Amino acid sequence: MSQAIRVTVWNEFIHEKSNDTVALHYPHGIHVTLGDALHKHLAEQVTVRFATLDEPEHGLSAEVLGQTDVLIWWGHAAHDRVADAVVDRVQQRVLEGMGLIALHSAHASKIFQRLMGTGCMLRWREAAELERVWVVDPSHPIAAGIGDEYFEIPQTEMYGEFFDIPTPEELVFISWFEGGEVFRSGCTFKRGKGKVFYFRPGHETYPVYHHAMVRRVIANAVQWARPQGGVYRGEAINVPEGMG
Numbered sequence: 001m002s003q004a005i006r007v008t009v010w011n012e013f014i015h016e017k018s019n020d021t022v023a024l025h026y027p028h029g030i031h032v033t034l035g036d037a038l039h040k041h042l043a044e045q046v047t048v049r050f051a052t053l054d055e056p057e058h059g060l061s062a063e064v065l066g067q068t069d070v071l072i073w074w075g076h077a078a079h080d081r082v083a084d085a086v087v088d089r090v091q092q093r094v095l096e097g098m099g100l101i102a103l104h105s106a107h108a109s110k111i112f113q114r115l116m117g118t119g120c121m122l123r124w125r126e127a128a129e130l131e132r133v134w135v136v137d138p139s140h141p142i143a144a145g146i147g148d149e150y151f152e153i154p155q156t157e158m159y160g161e162f163f164d165i166p167t168p169e170e171l172v173f174i175s176w177f178e179g180g181e182v183f184r185s186g187c188t189f190k191r192g193k194g195k196v197f198y199f200r201p202g203h204e205t206y207p208v209y210h211h212a213m214v215r216r217v218i219a220n221a222v223q224w225a226r227p228q229g230g231v232y233r234g235e236a237i238n239v240p241e242g243m244g
């Protein structure tokens with residue numbers, strides 16, 4: 001059996017402590033809800049630890065990052081409070097092979113902007129609109145179990161194009177919103193040896209991380225983003241006589 005994927009879920013953990021609606025949806029914090037989703041979907045295939053902004057080094061010491069295969073990032077109100085030294089360290093780990101999953105407002109995080117090299121800004125509107133998340137790459141592992149059509153989130157914040165990112169290497173989801181906008185909602189990138197997935201759903205005042213499909217996508221993304229390096233443990237390759 002392959003080793004468990006070591007996931008660290010990072011959350012700035014601010015809105016949950018200052019906004020009653022957010023606290024209602026995420027009484028223990030968005031990071032804990034995401035951790036629950038990973039345990040439910042991946043069981044013993046995953047180990048989960050948490051890290052938050054207020055911890056020393058934001059909970060992302062060299063030791064923690066060295067033991068992290070996939071880092072999930074949720075931030076919104078305090079991107080500028082994330083220390084550049086920590087951003088440098090996370091970037092280095094991605095280049096070495098750690099997977100990074102940037103959720104929702106993490107589009108404006110220092111680490112995502114650093115890895116993309118563009119402004120990463122977008123249009124937005126908070127009006128409790130319906131979002132239809134279309135699967136545009138049904139064979140992609142991140143879309144496993146989602147079906148080949150779409151799923152809907154009944155009330156969410158709208159994000160619209162233009163989304164100022166480099167052209168994604170793969171586009172897995174495109175969202176349509178009630179107001180008419182569209183958005184590249186599920187995008188993959190490679191940076192060095194690391195894989196990066198941006199996934200749009202997740203505004204803090206709606207219970208988006210309790211949505212079954214959203215949880216499934218994040219669990220799929222963890223499996224997809226795990227480092228692919230390591231030692232081949234299967235059969236020895238037979239080289240025919242005279243061809244060695």
Ligand code: ZN
Nearest residue numbers: 105157203204
């Ligand atoms: Zn939001």
